Amino acid sequence: MIRVRAPFLPALLVVLAVVAALPLAVNNNSLREELFLMFMLITLASSINIIMGYTGYVSFGHIVFFGLGGYFAFYLMQNFNAHFLVAALAGAIPASAIALVIGVPILRLRGAYFALATIGINEAMRTAINNFEPFGGAVGMFFNFSVYDTYGGARNAALLAYGVMVVVALATVTTSYLIRRSKFGLSLMAIREDQDVGIDPARAKVVAYVISSFFPALAGATFFFKNGIIEPGVAFDLLRSIESLVMCVLGGTGTVAGPIVGAALYEWLRGFLITTPALANFQLFLAGLLLLVVVLFVTAGLVGWLRNRYPVLRAYIQ
Amino acid sequence: MILQVDAVTVRFGGLVACDAATFAVEEGEILGLIGPNGAGKTTLFNAINGVHRPRSGRIVFRREEITGLRPFQVARRGVARAYQVVRPLNDLSVIANVTVGACFGRENLSLRAARTVAEEVLASLDLADKAEVPAGKLNVAQKKRLELGRALAARPALLLADEVLAGLNPQEVSAMLAVFRSLRERGVTVIMIEHLMHAVMNVCDRVVVLDYGKKIAEGSPQVVSSDPKVVEAYLGDPKAAQRFLEEAT
DSSP: OOOOSSOHHHHHHHHHHHHHHHHHHTTOHHHHHHHHHHHHHHHHHHHHHIIIIITOOOOTTTHHHHHHHHHHHHHHHHHHOOOHHHHHHHHHHHHHHHHHHHHHHHTTSOHHHHHHHHHHHHHHHHHHHHTOGGGTTTTOEEOOGGGGGGGTHHHHHHHHHHHHHHHHHHHHHHHHHHHHHSHHHHHHHHHHTTOOSSOOHHHHHHHHHHHHHHHHHHHHHHHHHHHSEEOHHHHTOHHHHHHHHHHHHHHOTTSSHHHHHHHHHHHHHHHHHHHSTTTGGGHHHHHHHHHHHHHHHOTTHHHHHHHHHOGGGGGTOO | OOEEEEEEEEEETTEEEEEEEEEEEOTTOEEEEEOSTTSSHHHHHHHHTTSSOOSEEEEEETTEEOTTOOHHHHHHTTEEEEOSSOOOOTTSBHHHHHHHHHHTSSSOOOHHHHHHHHHHHHHHTTOGGGTTSBGGGSOHHHHHHHHHHHHHHTOOSEEEEESTTTTOOHHHHHHHHHHHHHHHHTTOEEEEEOOOHHHHHHHOSEEEEEETTEEEEEEOHHHHHTOHHHHHHHHSOHHHHHHHHHHHO
């Protein structure tokens, strides 16, 4: 619906693809590892943006789908020798099905109650998996390294995981963009502002929630495939959930570019702080301070602020 | 008869917000719904468009009972509502906001068709030059017109207008009243909640007066405004009402 004069999506995808190709071109493994994490965070933040930015429901415990996707895929790979790509898809689908089942009741809640419910679900899921023996309980599951032989060794498996993570991130961004420009996206934004129009809010919200659960599940499958180990504490890590919310807010909720900018900026900042000896101890303090500044003074986030400050950018940055 | 409200009662705990309210709206008329603050006017709108479920009573729209339907179901049947508190999608353009109304109104139009409707509506409301402006940047009067535009873009058969004139200056009010008259010409039925008496006198064909959730009077604006019960409800003093009436005419 937003009139766009510039080919925003193609330009964005090209930029991301070029960045993704960088570590392969210069053959730099540590850069690749960093970017793997960054594309994962872009996926998480952009997914949260669909339910939080567009629809107005702050999903604090969104990481639950990352964990579930990871667990389902891992289980299939380990016990049925499923190929990673098959397992990732086969793992993401039940994770989204769970989003459908829990979305119907909890999306009736609003504001803080919804946010609390999503935290509760994440914590309950972690505890349940902790005690679920087929998934290894509290110890979790880990690969025998021969698993990677199917993919031509551990190095190639890591490359495959990187490629898949990039594709998942691009797919998430594309979906986010298409939703924002569609009639469905308009209906989500109308729900966010409580407008009583001819939209069945219950249905639209659940659809948005299911979509926003699918990509984190794929990211989780990919992350833990590369990791070789999965355990409840890492899979359902609330801190990571909150971090992806922060990235979303930092970049600008409700915009397509916001979560990407937020994720990149947050990761860069954290890396900078951790590796600067004088600041390393203040890492979390400074990150918290930054969040405060954004929440108090730049509520629209970086991208939102730019769009408001320079209206001409509205046509170019979504 | 396009809408019939039959003995509708809405309660919030011990508070009876609407007490067996009964009235009918004829096709194509502009009905004023007036009453002191807290009389239950907005609650009655909420009952009609499905935000609140009435405790008892029936609401019939175009010979179909709509009591207890959800707001979106009522909207799809052709009842649009312009809210007192305007909440546009601030980040989106004015035309995008109106398109929301057109997309999810009576007809469930495609984005493209909805945009055409939105353009027409904006032109009729004198907002065409603001089409690409972010809605958050509008002033109050423009936001009120935008809210009306959002409701009208749904091409409603019945428009529930909740204090759309509140906060406007006299010029803006007369511009709005012209819009309402043009609605009547197009055959849109309107129920308007309004505190501006001279506006009610000017455009309403009939007036229903609520007080403490009960209908206390109904009739032409002139008849109603000289009804002692109405005067008492509003002012507690018939003489003050006489002055008020003279001012209005």
